[in-house]
Amino acid sequence: MPRVKKAVKSRQRRKQILDMAKGYRGGRGTLLRSASETVDRALKFAYRDRKARKRSFRSLWIMRINAAARLHGLSYSKFMNGLSRANVSLDRKALANLAVSDPDAFAKLAQLAKEAA
Template structure:
């Protein structure tokens, strides 16, 4: 069978496009191919220009509202903000017509916006004052806290200094007492006691110096004290025997 390309749906589609292309110049309105191209472009232009027209009208409305606001001593942004605070749901198109055709009604809307703006400013001023007051109180409390800490640290430092001075005085007092007692003993003691004290001092010096002495010196000392077999002893044995001898005597 022969294939039929020009079916009913295709015929309707072409007819619709040619209907949209009516009035176009030349083949753009008669031939489907060129007409379809032009219709697609025209639809794109229409889509773009509808949005541009909205922008232009919005610009016109804002210009008219701004002119009405200038006559009533208020800026456009403050007027719109005041209407938002008053919860007035009137769009810019109606406000522009009102400013252009009914200035008295527009002035009443301006007064309403000003009233709500003044209320908002008063609330903001109160909040700001409360915040500053709270901040000042916090700063004052912080300052008092730091002052208290400084006073506590100062008191602790003074107490530690006083304690240190007392310990120092007590130490000096003890030293003075020991010096006085030794002076009294040396003045009052007989010559025999002084000799014994000197011997004790010598012994203590020997005890202290034994570890520092050489082996030859230790042997000489052992010979002096008549220690047996000192020549065969090592240093540790010499020191031990000398210490025993000193402790006995």
């Protein structure tokens, strides 16, 4: 059986972990075991929070739409129901952007939702 030399691969693996741990304080950035544990934990958080970011943005958009709709005498649910009955297919991100940046256009949408509901 031929002799297998695996120094290159193992060095690459260690270097990759320590590169990912760059900037961590103390041994977490320099010692392999500590760095490996910390990097694993950080990757777990990163995976989880990529999903959580989408949820938190959606809730932010809903809050903004609700606040703007209440200025026009509508609750969020009545506003969204009115828009769907009026066949307006704007997503929550676009509606929240309109509510913040263009209140006049949002007022027209609110009027449309009132008439449709």
